[in-house]
Amino acid sequence: MLLSLLLCAGIVSGFRPNPESRGNPNDFTDADITELGALRAVAWYMERNPLPGRSALAPGELENMKPLNATGLFKAYYKADVSPSRFIKALQEIITGNNLVESSRGNNDYYFYCEQIGKSINQIRIQADSMLSSLKGEVNSSGLGTARLSAGRALHVVQKFYSNTNWVEMQKNGSYEYLLNPSSPVIPTAPASKKTCADCTRIGSNLFQCEDNILVNDMLTSGYKVSASCRLKPTGKCGHGGKYDVAQHTPPTGGINKETSNRDFSPHYRLHQKAAELAIEATKSFFVGDGFGLLSKVGDDTFKKFFNLDGYSLTFAVDTTGSMSDDINQVKIKCIELLRSYSGSPDKPFNYILVPFNDPDVGPVIKTQSVDELESAISRLTATGGGDCPEMSMSGLKLALQQSMPRSKIFVFTDAGAKDEHLKGEVEILIDSTKSTVNYLLTGYCSSRKRRSAPEVRPKTFANSYEELAVYSGGFYVLTTKHQLSQVLGIMEKSLNAAPVKLIDGQMYTSQFSIPVDETLKELTISVKASTSFSMTVFQPSGSQLGSLSMLINTEKQKVVKISPIPEPGSWTVNLAPINSYMILVEGKSLLDFHYQILQKEDDYVLPVQGRPVQGLNYTVSMKMMGDAAGMQIQRLVPLSEDGTPLESIPLNQSFDALGNPFAFGPVSLHGPRTLLKVEGLSPGNFPFVRISGDSLTTEFVQILPLPEQNSTMAPGGTLKVSVLVVNHGAARTFAFKVWDDRSFMSSYEPKGSFLNTGENITLTATFIAPVANESFASSVVTFTASSGSAQNYLKLPISVIPETALETDEIPPVYKLREFYMPCRGNLQSEPVCRGHTWQMSFTAVDDQSAVTVTINTNPSGLTCTPKGGDVKNVICEYRSTCCNPFAEVLISDEDGNTSSFTMDYRNSKPPASY
Ligand SMILES: *[C@@H]1O[C@H](CO)[C@@H](O)[C@H](O)[C@H]1NC(C)=O
Numbered sequence: 001m002l003l004s005l006l007l008c009a010g011i012v013s014g015f016r017p018n019p020e021s022r023g024n025p026n027d028f029t030d031a032d033i034t035e036l037g038a039l040r041a042v043a044w045y046m047e048r049n050p051l052p053g054r055s056a057l058a059p060g061e062l063e064n065m066k067p068l069n070a071t072g073l074f075k076a077y078y079k080a081d082v083s084p085s086r087f088i089k090a091l092q093e094i095i096t097g098n099n100l101v102e103s104s105r106g107n108n109d110y111y112f113y114c115e116q117i118g119k120s121i122n123q124i125r126i127q128a129d130s131m132l133s134s135l136k137g138e139v140n141s142s143g144l145g146t147a148r149l150s151a152g153r154a155l156h157v158v159q160k161f162y163s164n165t166n167w168v169e170m171q172k173n174g175s176y177e178y179l180l181n182p183s184s185p186v187i188p189t190a191p192a193s194k195k196t197c198a199d200c201t202r203i204g205s206n207l208f209q210c211e212d213n214i215l216v217n218d219m220l221t222s223g224y225k226v227s228a229s230c231r232l233k234p235t236g237k238c239g240h241g242g243k244y245d246v247a248q249h250t251p252p253t254g255g256i257n258k259e260t261s262n263r264d265f266s267p268h269y270r271l272h273q274k275a276a277e278l279a280i281e282a283t284k285s286f287f288v289g290d291g292f293g294l295l296s297k298v299g300d301d302t303f304k305k306f307f308n309l310d311g312y313s314l315t316f317a318v319d320t321t322g323s324m325s326d327d328i329n330q331v332k333i334k335c336i337e338l339l340r341s342y343s344g345s346p347d348k349p350f351n352y353i354l355v356p357f358n359d360p361d362v363g364p365v366i367k368t369q370s371v372d373e374l375e376s377a378i379s380r381l382t383a384t385g386g387g388d389c390p391e392m393s394m395s396g397l398k399l400a401l402q403q404s405m406p407r408s409k410i411f412v413f414t415d416a417g418a419k420d421e422h423l424k425g426e427v428e429i430l431i432d433s434t435k436s437t438v439n440y441l442l443t444g445y446c447s448s449r450k451r452r453s454a455p456e457v458r459p460k461t462f463a464n465s466y467e468e469l470a471v472y473s474g475g476f477y478v479l480t481t482k483h484q485l486s487q488v489l490g491i492m493e494k495s496l497n498a499a500p501v502k503l504i505d506g507q508m509y510t511s512q513f514s515i516p517v518d519e520t521l522k523e524l525t526i527s528v529k530a531s532t533s534f535s536m537t538v539f540q541p542s543g544s545q546l547g548s549l550s551m552l553i554n555t556e557k558q559k560v561v562k563i564s565p566i567p568e569p570g571s572w573t574v575n576l577a578p579i580n581s582y583m584i585l586v587e588g589k590s591l592l593d594f595h596y597q598i599l600q601k602e603d604d605y606v607l608p609v610q611g612r613p614v615q616g617l618n619y620t621v622s623m624k625m626m627g628d629a630a631g632m633q634i635q636r637l638v639p640l641s642e643d644g645t646p647l648e649s650i651p652l653n654q655s656f657d658a659l660g661n662p663f664a665f666g667p668v669s670l671h672g673p674r675t676l677l678k679v680e681g682l683s684p685g686n687f688p689f690v691r692i693s694g695d696s697l698t699t700e701f702v703q704i705l706p707l708p709e710q711n712s713t714m715a716p717g718g719t720l721k722v723s724v725l726v727v728n729h730g731a732a733r734t735f736a737f738k739v740w741d742d743r744s745f746m747s748s749y750e751p752k753g754s755f756l757n758t759g760e761n762i763t764l765t766a767t768f769i770a771p772v773a774n775e776s777f778a779s780s781v782v783t784f785t786a787s788s789g790s791a792q793n794y795l796k797l798p799i800s801v802i803p804e805t806a807l808e809t810d811e812i813p814p815v816y817k818l819r820e821f822y823m824p825c826r827g828n829l830q831s832e833p834v835c836r837g838h839t840w841q842m843s844f845t846a847v848d849d850q851s852a853v854t855v856t857i858n859t860n861p862s863g864l865t866c867t868p869k870g871g872d873v874k875n876v877i878c879e880y881r882s883t884c885c886n887p888f889a890e891v892l893i894s895d896e897d898g899n900t901s902s903f904t905m906d907y908r909n910s911k912p913p914a915s916y
């Protein structure tokens with residue numbers, strides 16, 4: 001399956017989207033180019049912004065690291081083990097935005113095809129402006145997510161410039177700044193009349209050798225690729241080329257693309273590397289270009305948020321109803337003491353957030369970077385009210401997730417069930433997008449008596465929805481008594497970890513288990529829970545028992561041990577007595593970790609799956625390793641059921657992306673409702689290592705698919721309809737549908753729900769109305785959900801409001817008119833030395849209705865003088881004079897959008913030509 005997936009990577013349209021879809025290893029894909037460009041931009045930024053109290057870094061010190069990767073960069077910057085996973089998460093969102101352009105193919109503006117260079121540049125501007133509109137004012141996580149999608153789309157277009165035009169062949173060694181900066185000089189596009197390519201040499205039935213086939217070196221051109229909006233390759237114009245270009249046999253034969261290093265696909269395959277290098281530099285400038293990059297436009301704070309450069313939040317969502325006053329006091333005393341002891345450590349959180357919730361009020365949110373301020377904020381909490389039992393805890397959690405940085409640790413303290421349990425689905429989607437963990441510390445659980453017995457199909461018998469959310473997010477759930485709360489608060493120390501990894505997570509009926517401890521682990525926490533009291537002992541690989549255990553929690557039924565530093569790597573053993581069923585969680589601190597993506601086949605590519613994967617369908621799972629990974633080996637992927645049982649073992653062959661990062665991918669089909677992914681391999685020091693994904697992968701039977709070829713933009717005041725298809729792959733049941741968007745553009749949706757038989761589908765359509773605002777660009781993300789009981793799937797689609805004026809591209813070249821023409825250079829007047837004594841001359845006007853006109857002449861350029869008519873740069877009068885030694889001239893007239901017209905004059909002309 002993998003092989004066929006690679007072999008049939010067909011309809012090539014630029015650099016390939018990602019390493020999983022590439023043809024040749026070592027080819028640069030959109031994902032690689034985006035990653036390396038962003039890494040260089042962030043390295044550049046870090047060099048100029050050392051951590052407080054640290055000395056400045058030399059220019060290039062980080063950016064020129066070889067290899068440059070996120071782990072190495074964070075380690076060099078923080079001079080500590082700080083995981084780059086939060087940055088990688090932001091990067092992944094940008095790459096997903098970039099890759100998903102391939103999923104909605106068809107729009108030529110994204111590819112620079114067919115000499116529609118102005119249109120593609122305009123598309124870059126539209127996407128960049130949409131990105132900036134999402135980053136205005138006080139940005140929140142939904143704005144950041146939208147901005148990253150727009151950035152990915154803008155970069156997709158930028159990057160295609162280097163694979164699909166003749167920029168590289170023009171011997172340009174830098175990127176084309178005008179793509180990103182409208183005030184830098186524009187290079188004219190070859191006029192329609194200009195021949196840009198010659199035939200290539202045919203060397204196989206479907207193969208051409210194309211070298212020096214480009215005829216223009218001072219103007220831009222791009223390959224023609226036949227599609228609905230570009231119906232044929234005109235005479236004399238370059239083709240895109242490659243075996244899937246249906247016009248590659250039509251003269252001029254062959255083509256010019258540089259998207260791969262394989263000549264079957266890319267006639268200019270030899271220039272692939274150089275095109276990629278320029279695309280990487282352009283990507284970097286998109287973010288940090290002086291005066292025009294993202295950083296210059298939004299400033300430091302937003303730039304750091306955009307890339308998730310700040311750390312995680314430690315967030316307390318605290319129930320402040322009457323019965324909680326003693327709990328709050330214990331939290332204050334015990335947690336503050338702990339947080340203070342970490343306040344100088346690189347493991348400390350970036351900020352502390354306090355979200356009180358009562359009934360019916362939630363908030364106000366307090367954010368601070370100081371432990372003292374957190375302490376006084378907790379002191380000011382007053383526990384009052386809340387007579388009836390369940391509280392607004394989902395609203396509190398929702399607010400906490402929205403306010404926290406991504407990958408944060410959230411602690412919820414309450415003693416009551418949730419009154420607003422209907423928000424659970426929304427909360428889960430927020431957990432998916434923030435990757436934060438939610439931990440519950442309960443000192444009771446009362447729920448409403450009149451709670452109807454909902455026909456809920458819980459995949460596992462969780463005690464309640466709190467436990468379900470904790471497991472869903474990879475957090476923990478502790479139900480204790482008010483009296484014992486202070487004994488379990490030590491568990492918070494587990495969260496103070498800037499490089500958390502998970503080694504074991506599951507339920508076992510046993511009296512012993514072992515832990516593969518590789519040499520990259522800096523600390524280890526072993527958590528064991530049972531329904532009855534037990535004892536626990538820990539043995540090192542050498543066999544000696546670990547003496548005094550540092551217990552974060554030590555109650556009869558729950559023990560958490562922290563081991564730091566780790567005396568020796570190897571296989572550690574934990575003995576438990578008596579034999580029983582235990583919940584075991586082993587975590588650690590290490591930079592050796594992985595991140596994964598679930599991809600699905602779409603036409604010829606494998607692209608990120610949107611929403612949750614569907615049970616039983618075939619996907620590709622791709623895993624990328626992070627860390628000091630040189631010498632490390634990935635061996636297997638082991639999907640685990642939700643109780644930690646291995647489901648299968650998928651052998652994986654390690655490969656490297658174009659940046660040299662190890663990764664592996666393979667086919668996967670998920671069957672359980674929740675799956676954890678475990679990777680096994682050998683560490684650089686040759687110890688077996690295991691890592692388990694932080695959060696669980698949820699699969700559903702219902703699927704929401706975008707319908708192809710839909711508009712996603714509207715003008716201010718306009719309306720937009722977006723439809724999706726809801727498909728039921730499971731048993732017949734009734735689904736409720738819900739649609740919302742971040743900016744509340746939605747006015748209605750239909751239907752509200754439906755009964756679907758197995759295999760049946762229905763179209764769900766939402767209508768959006770754009771506000772008539774002065775501030776014209778606006779982007780939002782729409783979430784469509786289909787749910788039935790606790791089963792729910794969703795799809796997120798970006799939509800934007802774009803002012804009509806921004807969509808207009810000036811595609812009209814300037815016009816000209818010859819006013820005078822004196823040409824005596826006939827016969828022997830052209831030969832040396834006689835020619836030097838004779839001159840010819842002409843004068844002409846050139847006019848553009850949009851922008852300033854530039855005129856150039858290739859021979860004897862100093863013979864040309866142009867002056868704006870009455871100071872109007874859009875309307876110039878030019879005089880040209882030359883000796884008869886050059887009895888011809890090619891005149892090029894271009895406007896500021898790169899539109900060009902040209903005419904030639906020579907001794908054979910008698911009548912002046914005119915374009916109007
Ligand atoms: C990341 O970069 C560091 C330093 O440049 C290097 O030691 C490490 O091996 C690299 N990691 C990977 C996965 O290539």
Ligand SMILES: *[C@@H]1O[C@H](CO)[C@@H](O)[C@H](O)[C@H]1NC(C)=O
Pocket residue numbers: 171172173
């Ligand atoms: C770009 O680099 C190539 C090879 O290094 C060199 O031949 C060429 O002159 C350079 N072009 C410019 C415009 O600097």
Ligand SMILES: *[C@@H]1O[C@H](CO)[C@@H](O)[C@H](O)[C@H]1NC(C)=O
Pocket residue numbers: 001616617618669
């Ligand atoms: C998934 O792949 C397996 C093995 O290649 C195949 O037998 C099965 O039919 C596929 N399932 C679907 C739903 O395509």
Ligand SMILES: *[C@@H]1O[C@H](CO)[C@@H](O)[C@H](O)[C@H]1NC(C)=O
Pocket residue numbers: 002651652653666
């Ligand atoms: C991994 O590589 C080996 C040896 O090259 C090959 O036999 C095996 O089929 C590969 N496995 C996968 C999953 O690609």
Ligand SMILES: *[C@@H]1O[C@H](CO)[C@@H](O)[C@H](O)[C@H]1NC(C)=O
Pocket residue numbers: 709710711
């Ligand atoms: C998309 O919008 C354009 C212009 O508003 C319109 O002509 C076209 O019909 C729309 N396409 C769809 C599929 O709605």
Ligand SMILES: *[C@@H]1O[C@H](CO)[C@@H](O)[C@H](O)[C@H]1NC(C)=O
Pocket residue numbers: 137138139140141142143402742743744
């Ligand atoms: C995020 O910001 C946007 C725009 O400023 C706003 O419309 C939206 O309501 C905010 N969302 C949240 C969850 O605060």
Ligand SMILES: *[C@@H]1O[C@H](CO)[C@@H](O)[C@H](O)[C@H]1NC(C)=O
Pocket residue numbers: 725727759760761
């Ligand atoms: C949706 O249902 C129609 C028939 O009702 C069927 O032709 C079509 O293939 C289905 N689409 C999907 C994606 O399942």
